[in-house]
Amino acid sequence: MSTTRVALRPAINDAIETLRTAGVHSPQADAEQLAAHVLGVARTRLALTPLVSPEKLAEYGELVARRAQRIPLQHLTGTAAMGAIDLAVGPGVFVPRPETELLFAWALAQLEALPHDHTPIVVDLCTGSGALALAIAHARPDADVHAIELDPAALPWARRNADDRIAAGDTPITLYADDVTDPALLADFDGRVDVVVSNPPYIPEGARLDPEVAEHDPHIALFGGPDGLDVIRAMLPNITRILRPGGATAIEHDDTNGSGVAALLTATGAFADVIEHLDLAGKPRFVAATRTAPPLRESRLPRLSGL
Incomplete structure (x- = not known):
């Protein structure tokens, strides 16, 4: 696994726009909840994890792409x-x-x-x-x-x-x-x-x-x-x-x-x-x-x- 760290917030911002374009009703909430799910933290604590590994970023990108296909958020996180x-x-x-x-x-x-x-x-x-x-x-x-x-x-x-x-x-x-x-x-x-x-x-x-x-x-x-x-x-x-x-x-x-x-x-x-x-x-x-x-x-x- 790479030791390089990349910024999370730009990826979240891109995800918000992707989901908004796809017609998702709550693009910011969903983008942040998916990021929190990938990192295993509460959504409110995302700011405490400004940098993530490329592997986590790739995992996040895959989930965002599936959400843009209008797969329910809860199916992606597995919980409601x-x-x-x-x-x-x-x-x-x-x-x-x-x-x-x-x-x-x-x-x-x-x-x-x-x-x-x-x-x-x-x-x-x-x-x-x-x-x-x-x-x-x-x-x-x-x-x-x-x-x-x-x-x-x-x-x-x-x-x-x-x-x-x-x-x-x-x-x-x-x-x-x-x-x-x-x-x-x-x-x-x-x-x-x-x-x-x-x-x-x-x-x-x-x-x-x-x-x-x-x-x-x-x-x-x-x-x-x-x-x-x-x-x-x-x-x-x-x-x-x-x-x-x-x-x-x-x-x-x-x-x-x-x-x-x-x-x-x-x-x-x-x-x-x-x-x-x-x-x-x-x-x-x-x-x-x-x-x-x-x-x-x-x-x-x-x-x-x-x-």
Whole structure:
């Protein structure tokens, strides 16, 4: 290996222009994150490594070229973040989005409001890489977390990430290879679950997508039928069934469908406090609601006159 050192910053500047020309939405952030990945340092510490070897520079150039081909950044680094944890991701699994951090934060707020002597039960529907379930289990080791995924290509990623979190000392989650729309799903949990979260397939068919999404995220994790609501519509009976009275759910959705998801929840007659939440860009991102108690059955005993 050469002992010669070359300046890193000019290479990063060139990479920014390359990625900008290629249409990457965040060229500076991506160029710097790739450099940090190659050097094995935090992005914030790049200034402390002004000189690098030619070999590292060549490795960096190869990654930048692949990113310019619109290969997802997370496929190149091999990781995506959720909460305080990093998850392994790559071909075959949906890459968690930063916007889903808001859904994660919502879930933690719901759990914080529960009695401290209560073991919370959390269900993550359409878990993909396991992002929400594992981030919640890391933040709340007292929780009993269950994660459901149907796609056989995504399940190995979820299992890998779950095993990694166990190795790191986190509380294990329970992972199921199952269909979130199956009426028999989690039959033993009827009326017992405190929080249900879901980032399901919700993009309407025919939507125009960036190459990173259209060419690399699995379509089964993206599309939710003509209006984007097919999976949400079909899994609502299960959410309604497994939530306890006072339990809460939050469902991420396409930014065109906040009112549609809210209407579906309201139409069940089983939810109150149906609230549409915006992301940091001001776009509709997820809908949350609270499970109401079922109405009391009217007594069939005859009324006694005069009472």
